[in-house]
Amino acid sequence: MRYSRLFGKTLKTISRDIVMKSHKLLTRAGFISESTAGRYFFLPLGMRVHDKIMKVIEEEMDRAGAQKMITPVLHPLELWKETNRTKTTGFELMKVKDRRGADFALGGTAEEMFVDVVRKNGVSYKDLPMNLYQFSTKFRDELRARGGLLRVREFTMKDAYSFHVDEEDFKKEYKNMWDTYSRIFKRLGLDTVVVESDNGYIGGEYCHEFVVISDAGESRFLMTEDGSYAAHEDVAKFKKVGMNIDEKEEEMVEVEAKRGPKMEDGVELHKKPLWQQIKDVLFVDEHGRFILAIIRGDLDVNETKLKHVVDVVDLRHASDDEIRDVVHSEPGFISPVGIKDLICKDKKIVVIADDSMRTVKNFYGGANKKNKDLFNVNIDRDFKPDLEGDIAMAEKGYLSPEGKKLVDKKGIEVGNIFQLGLHYSSRMKDAVFTDKDGKEKQFYMGCYGIGLGRTMATIVEMMSDEKGIIWPEIVAPYKVHLVRLGDSGDLKTKAEEVYEKLKSCNVEVLYDDREDVSAGEKFADADLIGVPIRIVVSKKSLLAGGAEVKKRGEEKIGIVEISRIEKVLGL
RNA sequence: CGGGACGUAGUUCAGUUGGCUAGAACGCUCGCUUUGGGAGCGAGAGGUCGCCAGUUCGAGUCUGGCCGUCCCGACCA
DSSP, rough: BBBBOOOOOOOOOTTTTTTTHHHHHHHHHSEEEEEETTTEEEOOHHHHHHHHHHHHHHHHOOOOTTOOOOOSSEEEHHHHHTTTTEEEEEEEEEEOTTTTEEEEEEEEEHHHHHHHHHTTTOOEGOOOOOOEEEEEEEEEOSSBBBTTGGOOOOEEEEEEEEEEESSSHHHHHHHHHHHHHHHHHHHTTTOEEEEEEOGGGOOOOOOEEEEEOOTOOEEEEEETTSSSOOOETTTTOOOOOSTTTTSSSOOEEEOOOOOOOSSSHHHHHTOOOOOEEEEEEEEEEETTTEEEEEEESSBBBBBEEEEEEEEHEEEOOHHHHHHHHSOOTTOOOOOTTTHHHHSOOOOOOOEEEEEGGGOOEEEEEEOOSTTTTEEOBBBTTTOOOOOEEEEBOOOOSSTTTSSSSSSEEEEEEEEEEEEEETTTTTTTOEEEEOOOTSSSOOEEEEEEEEEHHHHHHHHHHEEEETTTOOTTTOOOSSEEEEEOOOOOOHHHHHHHHHHHHHHHOOOOOEEEESSSSHHHHHHHHHHHHSEEEEEEEHHHHHHTTTTEEEEETOOEEEHHHHHHHHHHTTT
């Protein structure tokens, strides 16, 4: 490709609004251009990189035995209703109508579509397992797009869906995809950490994210230094050590407590440790029930875990008015003790205790009345929670389940693998296969996704210097960036010779044939675009015996005879 | 959805208490010079000042509404 003909030249100035490194470099170097917030044009250079990432993924998916196909982008809304996902993902699902008024969802993920195509085509146990995948544009009406390609509203995703006769068979494929993803990201030059995560609106019981550690990412997770445990903050487990469990249970008493509503106010007034105080957080779920979460004072409630324990999809904080007028308690003085007798008769309240409530004796905390506190509150004796479980937020410094210290990390989630189990097949009619005994049985499923644009941006986040991008060879838009310095006839002839020679050897080459452009500008552009090998043909190089060859990111420059140019590239 | 910032040439920006024909730099086009780290001189093209309404003799500038963009947040007793 002649640079003079390329659409999407480098830019000297870009918008002040662009902050993220990958966004800046990809824009300046002419790989992408913004359409509207969160939607991007991939210019010819960007498209080449995108295609190469796709190729690596496709090779590995095929090697893993998956089959490529494609579904329509417009999904009949009926399908999403079947699994009730119009509600759980309503905030980001985009919808359109056709001329007859039929409703469609613009696909943001395609579980229903794949289940639909499989059930329509009737399979038996002999056809299973199978893993079907596609590359397609996904639409997500994100509340806020950010960071260039890192969080967008429209992007290409590789999404795969596997179908199995049972859990045991699924687990083999989960491992297979885990290994495949590890290979894909390794080939793309990315170091990934596999992090336990929450399934969210996708459904299912567990999943793992492939995360590249970077401050540019939005994914927060905790891990041990040795990497033996890594989990997203939404699901991270930790050891809750006993504090004063040998203490004798004292008699519960009510005391005066003229204090403010915050946890620290209680600590200061009573001169007791924070961990001995009960933290009460009151939520309202999608059914209008009140959910009282109680936890040891030094810990925080993790809403994701709480949603799982209570089995709800939506939680919001109760307002001060609701606390007073409906629950008949007092903001800052809520207590599980006797709260069920206080609340309005027609309202329900569910009390959920974190298991840390069993690591402390003789708690203190509010008394459901303004300026009154209770001392020596003990679980089972003074109140009985409806549910007990782990609803605590892990923090750095805590101990992992095996007892190792946790550190917190930020990273970019480039891919994930999900166990779906019977989540979809149990909600969708006829999502079944015929088993050996001739009876119908629901599929056991998994799904697996990789965002291509985000992966591309992540590569740039990780691989660049002050001059520009340094593409790994496997995804570089071209292998060689040929630069001609000077416009004399002789130089042109020599440069053309190199260009033609490389092309005839099937080397992808970008030839900077621009006239009247200074050497400095050509070098600067080459460094910015980040092609792995730079070859310079100039008066100086010809005097030295041929063309200069230099690798991007290295200082060493070699001189190679033009007649032998392709041999040096290891072809 | 809440808070903040902003919207003027292709891009980055300036534009005074409202005032005359709206500016600069970069980029682009043409000419000459230059050619190893973002060159020089000269000439030129390029604008519905986000949109709509209002105030005014007069609006890029003031007021209201709308649209769009960016950043932070949407997490606690």
